[in-house]
Amino acid sequence: GNISQDPMFIYPGSGNYRLQATSPCIGAGSNSISAGEIDLDGNPRISGVVDMGAYEFGSMAGTTIQIGNEPYTAWTYPINTCYEYNYSQQIYLESEINPSGTLTGFITKIRFRYSMYGGNGDEWKNWTVYLGNTTREEFISGADWVPLNELTHVFTGTLTGIAEDSWIEIQFQNPFYYAGGNLLVAVDENSSGGYCTAYWGVEYTNAPRSLLSGNYNFNPDPVNPPYATNGPDYEVAQLQLFFPSSLAIVAGV
Numbered sequence: 001g002n003i004s005q006d007p008m009f010i011y012p013g014s015g016n017y018r019l020q021a022t023s024p025c026i027g028a029g030s031n032s033i034s035a036g037e038i039d040l041d042g043n044p045r046i047s048g049v050v051d052m053g054a055y056e057f058g059s060m061a062g063t064t065i066q067i068g069n070e071p072y073t074a075w076t077y078p079i080n081t082c083y084e085y086n087y088s089q090q091i092y093l094e095s096e097i098n099p100s101g102t103l104t105g106f107i108t109k110i111r112f113r114y115s116m117y118g119g120n121g122d123e124w125k126n127w128t129v130y131l132g133n134t135t136r137e138e139f140i141s142g143a144d145w146v147p148l149n150e151l152t153h154v155f156t157g158t159l160t161g162i163a164e165d166s167w168i169e170i171q172f173q174n175p176f177y178y179a180g181g182n183l184l185v186a187v188d189e190n191s192s193g194g195y196c197t198a199y200w201g202v203e204y205t206n207a208p209r210s211l212l213s214g215n216y217n218f219n220p221d222p223v224n225p226p227y228a229t230n231g232p233d234y235e236v237a238q239l240q241l242f243f244p245s246s247l248a249i250v251a252g253v
Contacts (some may be wrong), residue, residue: 003024003025003028003052004073005024006023006024007019007023007025007052008020008022008023008024008025008239009023009051009053009064009132009211011229016177017054017055018055018064019051019053019055019068020065020066020151022099023051024052025051025052025053026048027031027050027051028049028051028052029049029051029052030050030055031049031050031092032035032214035080035186038054038131039054039056042187043134046155047106048078050132052134052198056086058122060242062108062242063242063243063245064239064240064241064243065098065103065237065238065240065241065245066239066252067092067096067097067203067238067240067241068136068201068202068236068238068239069235069238070203070204071202072202072203072204073115073116073199073200073201074169074199074200074235075086075197075198075199075233075238076210076212076230076233076235077090077183077200077202077210077233077235077237078090078185078187078211078237079113079124079187079189079198079212079213079214080197080212080214080230081118081123081124081195081196081197081198082194082196082197083188083194083197083214083215083216083229084191084192084193084194084215084217084219085189085190085191085214085216085218085219085220086124086187086188086189086214086220087186087188087189087208087212087213087214087221087222087225088186088187088210088211088212089139089145089146089184089185089210089211090133090181090184090186090209090211090236090237090239091136091137091138091139091163091182091183091184091210092183092184092185092209092211092236092239093137093182093209094180094181094182094183094243097178097183097241098180098181099121101190103178103179103180103243104131104143104177104178104179104180105178106175106176106178106241106243106244107131107154107172107175107176107177107178107241107242108171108172108175108204108242108244109169109170109171109242110129110169110170110172110185110239110241110242111167111168111170111240111242112167112168112194112200112201112237112238112239112241113124113167113168113198113200113201113237113238114162114164114167114197114198114199114200114201115164115165115198115199115201116162116164116165116198117164117197117198117199118162118164118195118197118198118199119198120153120162120193121159121162121197121224122187122191122193123190123191123193123194123195124189124190124193124194124195124198125128125158125162125190126158126159126190126191126229127155127156127157127158127188127189127190128153128156128169128187128188128222129152129153129154129155129156129170129172129185129186129187129188130152130154130185130186130188130222130229131151131152131154131178131183131184131185132146132150132151132183132184133179133180133181133182133183133184133253134146134150134180134181134183134184135181135182136184137207137209138145138184138207138208138209138232139184139210139211139231139232140232141185141206141207141209142211142228142229142231142232143227143228144211144232145211145228146184146186146227148186148189148223150162150224151184151186152174152176153174154174154175154176155170155172155173155174156173156188158183162178164201167203167240168201178241178243183241185239186222188220188221188222192247193206194216200237200238201237201238202235202236202237202238203235203236203237203238204234204235204238205234205235205236207234207235208231208232208233208234209232209233209235209236209250209252210230210231210232210234210235210236210237211228211230211231211232211233212229212230212231212233213226213228213229214228214229214230215223215229228242
């Protein structure tokens with residue numbers, strides 16, 4: 001069949017035609033004309049009413065939720081690579097992650113869309129990442145940081161797979177339990193050096209939901225961040241959240 005709506009693929013620009021959670025293609029196919037018993041990932045094609053497209057939503061080993069799919073780019077979030085050091089916080093809303101209000105579970109990795117102009121990443125690929133469930137919907141000043149003791153450390157290490165026009169994947173050392181509601185993502189970039197300037201996929205917002213403190217000389221301390229050099233801003237980095245099926249079942253999903 002055909003539809004006139006946006007099918008809401010995860011990222012067609014890089015060949016990822018799997019469906020987002022809010023895609024109108026989910027359950028909109030016809031079982032009588034389904035092409036085979038498995039999808040292109042090798043997973044069962046029919047469980048209820050088949051989805052339109054080459055991939056069944058949720059049939060993979062987990063579910064990827066993507067925030068932002070517009071072709072916009074900017075250079076500030078999640079980090080500004082011109083600075084030698086960065087600390088940023090961004091708020092993602094429940095309406096973007098979990099519009100049905102039924103999703104909870106563990107997140108085991110995230111991805112940021114890297115667009116271009118950042119070199120090979122040697123000057124900015126040493127990251128520590130924190131996540132937190134939050135009731136915050138916006139930042140009201142450059143000092144309005146969410147305290148570190150309200151966040152969970154999920155990753156410290158070196159980014160790999162850095163390539164232009166691709167998603168940089170960060171596999172957590174410590175899975176994070178998403179309880180529903182809004183989500184805060186904090187990035188502490190600790191590489192010594194800068195490279196002007198990487199562009200990132202961004203989504204523009206209707207409220208100020210991002211802060212960044214960057215510095216050429218000293219490394220901002222997430223325990224006591226200095227006043228933001230950027231923000232509060234009306235943009236967030238495009239983000240993918242991965243919920244594996246095994247851990248989601250443990251969480252009661």
